[in-house]
Amino acid sequence: MSIRQKKWEELARVKRELAARDWFMGTSGNLSLKVSDEPLTFLVTASGKDKRKETAEDFLLVGADGLPAEATHLKPSAETLLHVHIYNKTNAGCVLHVHTVDNNVISEWYGDEGEVVFTKQEIIKAFGLWEEDAVFRIPIIPNFAHIPTLADEFAKHVHTDMGAVLIRNHGITVWGRDAFEAKKFLEACEFLCSYHVKLLLLKR
Numbered sequence: 001m002s003i004r005q006k007k008w009e010e011l012a013r014v015k016r017e018l019a020a021r022d023w024f025m026g027t028s029g030n031l032s033l034k035v036s037d038e039p040l041t042f043l044v045t046a047s048g049k050d051k052r053k054e055t056a057e058d059f060l061l062v063g064a065d066g067l068p069a070e071a072t073h074l075k076p077s078a079e080t081l082l083h084v085h086i087y088n089k090t091n092a093g094c095v096l097h098v099h100t101v102d103n104n105v106i107s108e109w110y111g112d113e114g115e116v117v118f119t120k121q122e123i124i125k126a127f128g129l130w131e132e133d134a135v136f137r138i139p140i141i142p143n144f145a146h147i148p149t150l151a152d153e154f155a156k157h158v159h160t161d162m163g164a165v166l167i168r169n170h171g172i173t174v175w176g177r178d179a180f181e182a183k184k185f186l187e188a189c190e191f192l193c194s195y196h197v198k199l200l201l202l203k204r
Contacts, residue, residue: 004043004061007035011043011059014096014179015051018186023098024051028171030077033179034093040064042087047075064088081151082173091161092175094182099171102193107140107166109200115139116166118192126188127162138189143170164189 011033023029029051032044043059045051051058062076063069066084083095110116118124119135127136139157144150150167157165164174164185172189176182 004035007033007043008059010179011094012054014094014183015045015058016054017183018096018098019052023100023190025099027051028099030079030083030097032080032083032087032095034087035061040087041069042083044080044083045077047077078147079150079173081147082154085151085155086158086175089155089158090175091177092182093177094179095173095175096182096186097171097173098186098190100190100193102190102197103166103172104169105197106193107168107170107172111140111142111168113140116196118196121192121195123188123191126184136192138164138166138172140166140168143168 015031027048027050030045032042034042041061041063044062046057046060057074060072060074061069066080086092086095106116115137117137124134124136141153154165162176166172174182174186174189176185
């Protein structure tokens with residue numbers, strides 16, 4: 001089995017699991033997995049597909065510019081430029097972007113502050129933060145309709161091989177050094193968002 005085929009199947013497994021969580025409403029969301037470093041290529045979800053279904057056209061191979069690396073009628077997901085910034089600036093191997101009600105609510109609630117801060121939560125350890133008073137921050141950026149502008153703003157918060165950024169009333173983008181790490185971070189972020197939304201409701 002080729003490296004590309006192995007990566008395809010790995011990304012398909014991640015998509016399958018996130019789909020089972022119902023995190024791909026209305027064809028939203030996009031996923032990618034790096035295939036090679038030199039030259040940079042990665043598999044990314046094709047635009048407009050129902051990600052709860054599995055087909056031979058779920059992903060396509062793109063290059064460092066976010067454009068198809070080979071002839072195809074498929075179009076990369078609209079936010080592929082965000083993935084490009086991550087792969088070009090870090091050693092990340094996987095990028096996951098989903099739209100959920102909870103992460104949208106959190107991004108709107110704290111949007112004017114430009115970030116949401118979580119602390120005193122056990123699951124923060126998923127990010128390698130083991131101190132009792134550890135703090136985990138997720139930046140929140142505006143949801144620019146112009147994708148290059150959105151990507152440029154997003155890139156300001158991409159500094160390490162793992163991280164997360166919320167796009168206001170749009171969704172969350174999480175990345176890690178491999179698919180396992182990226183999925184772990186995404187699950188932890190969604191836990192924190194869901195917990196915090198419920199806590200806000202109980203406090204009202």
